[in-house]
Amino acid sequence: MLYSYALWICVMDIDDIQNRRFFLRNLGVLGGGILAATSPWLSIFADVKDTSGERLKLGVIGPGSRGRFLMKFLAKNKKVDIVAIADIYQPSIDEALEIVPTAKVYKDYRRLLADKNIQAVLVATPLNTHFQIVMDAMDAGKHVYCEKTIGYDMDQCKRMYDKHLSTGVVFFTGQQRLFDPRYIKVMQMVHDGVFGEITKVRAWWNRNNDWRREVPEPRLEKFINWRLYKASSKGLMTELACHQLQVGTWALGKLPEKVMGHGSINYWKDGREVYDNISTFYIFNDGRKMEWGSDIANKFYGLEEQILGSVGTVEPERGKYFFEEIAPQPAFLQMIREWQQDIFSDSMFAGTSWMAETAKPNHGEYILGKKPDADGSSLLTEAFVEAAITGRQPAGIAEEGYYASILCLWGHEAICRGEALDFPKEYCIDYDVYGTSEYKTDLA
Numbered sequence: 271m272l273y274s275y276a277l278w279i280c281v282m283d284i285d286d287i288q289n290r291r292f293f294l295r296n297l298g299v300l301g302g303g304i305l306a307a308t309s310p311w312l313s314i315f316a317d318v319k320d321t322s323g324e325r326l327k328l329g330v331i332g333p334g335s336r337g338r339f340l341m342k343f344l345a346k347n348k349k350v351d352i353v354a355i356a357d358i359y360q361p362s363i364d365e366a367l368e369i370v371p372t373a374k375v376y377k378d379y380r381r382l383l384a385d386k387n388i389q390a391v392l393v394a395t396p397l398n399t400h401f402q403i404v405m406d407a408m409d410a411g412k413h414v415y416c417e418k419t420i421g422y423d424m425d426q427c428k429r430m431y432d433k434h435l436s437t438g439v440v441f442f443t444g445q446q447r448l449f450d451p452r453y454i455k456v457m458q459m460v461h462d463g464v465f466g467e468i469t470k471v472r473a474w475w476n477r478n479n480d481w482r483r484e485v486p487e488p489r490l491e492k493f494i495n496w497r498l499y500k501a502s503s504k505g506l507m508t509e510l511a512c513h514q515l516q517v518g519t520w521a522l523g524k525l526p527e528k529v530m531g532h533g534s535i536n537y538w539k540d541g542r543e544v545y546d547n548i549s550t551f552y553i554f555n556d557g558r559k560m561e562w563g564s565d566i567a568n569k570f571y572g573l574e575e576q577i578l579g580s581v582g583t584v585e586p587e588r589g590k591y592f593f594e595e596i597a598p599q600p601a602f603l604q605m606i607r608e609w610q611q612d613i614f615s616d617s618m619f620a621g622t623s624w625m626a627e628t629a630k631p632n633h634g635e636y637i638l639g640k641k642p643d644a645d646g647s648s649l650l651t652e653a654f655v656e657a658a659i660t661g662r663q664p665a666g667i668a669e670e671g672y673y674a675s676i677l678c679l680w681g682h683e684a685i686c687r688g689e690a691l692d693f694p695k696e697y698c699i700d701y702d703v704y705g706t707s708e709y710k711t712d713l714a
């Protein structure tokens with residue numbers, strides 16, 4: 271099996287990776303459908319031809335930094351018309367109009383929602399504002415893409431998810447790794463057992479910067495730097511952990527049953543209220559573990575989600591995997607090296623070693639045959655557009671986003687309370703996407 275993956279990776283042409291249909295066909299999404307158990311939401315791409323010629327009328331609420339990043343993909347999508355934007359900050363409006371000069375502008379998002387022509391909205395406002403905007407949008411019958419983390423607390427997340435179920439509108443969240451080819455391929459390999467038994471996931475997101483934005487006038491400090499204040503953010507947990515914890519549960523195919531953690535402000539003592547140094551520890555009912563941490567005063571190890579198996583390790587951010595056993599160096603090379611050492615060195619040569627300790631270093635293999643150069647954000651927006659046009663919710667997409675949010679908010683609560691917490695069963699939803707009933711039975 272390992273060789274067939276290596277072969278698949280070698281024959282993939284780099285330019286072809288840019289082509290979504292080719293890529294998904296190679297992943298087995300189109301036609302064969304071998305990813306159905308691991309990433310069922312990709313089925314949304316199976317019938318993209320049926321929607322050609324259609325145009326989704328989209329409104330963007332909160333076209334700030336993330337909103338505009340996503341708008342750039344959406345503006346290039348032939349199936350989308352960004353007809354309106356809503357924001358309360360003029361500089362954001364001005365920059366968004368550079369991408370879509372013809373968009374209608376609203377200062378109050380409710381007026382955008384009242385426009386009956388608009389079928390779907392992208393919500394990319396600060397965390398504390400998501401809940402009301404999304405609830406109002408769903409009540410207005412709009413399909414919703416909401417940036418992560420979806421709610422400010424677990425209760426809000428559950429009410430948003432329930433509203434999606436009761437209104438029947440499409441609901442996507444900003445978990446782009448779900449559409450990142452690297453992660454999709456990795457999860458297929460993980461679930462196929464290529465890396466053996468996965469016993470632990472270690473994830474971290476480290477930076478060396480203050481996370482602060484320049485503020486044109488002091489009264490705008492909390493508005494612009496909303497990430498640094500408790501009333502509008504839960505800091506590194508809601509901004510960063512949300513992505514990486516979802517990778518862990520995706521790999522392990524279940525939810526943890528306990529969490530503990532600690533947070534502190536050690537370095538950026540600049541008036542912020544959210545932690546700059548966090549460690550958390552999630553434990554599954556079979557003893558397996560997921561560690562997540564973030565330190566923003568040291569960037570040496572960057573970010574990664576290491577998936578540790580008995581046969582191999584995956585580092586999807588780096589785009590690589592490493593098997594435990596690597597081919598030993600050919601014996602004759604070792605012999606030549608010893609001769610050279612014998613001839614050219616005066617120093618005594620230690621005892622002959624023909625064993626694997628002199629094996630070549632393990633550089634691993636690229637998951638997609640090359641260094642990664644993009645994440646899944648573009649495909650995520652495309653998938654949302656397809657779903658909103660057809661009105662069909664892809665399996666598992668809202669649920670993955672929901673649980674990603676619950677996991678980081680639950681971890682945040684453990685940090686704040688300084689206690690080990692059990693999974694809050696009242697926030698369990700009916701989710702059986704991996705073909706097991708563990709999500710339900712482990713915690714029900």
Ligand SMILES: NC(=O)c1ccc[n+]([C@@H]2O[C@H](COP(=O)([O-])OP(=O)(O)OC[C@H]3O[C@@H](n4cnc5c(N)ncnc54)[C@H](O)[C@@H]3O)[C@@H](O)[C@H]2O)c1
Nearest residue numbers: 332333334335336337356357358359362394395417418444
């Ligand atoms: N998926 C990802 O990788 C990713 C990356 C970055 C940010 N995000 C998420 O995107 C969201 C926005 O983050 P950002 O960095 O773009 O923030 P930002 O501050 O740059 O942009 C937020 C925008 O919302 C506007 N806004 C605030 N309140 C509003 C309201 N009531 N009505 C309309 N507009 C309002 C602001 O004026 C601003 O233009 C956050 O939830 C964040 O976590 C996700």
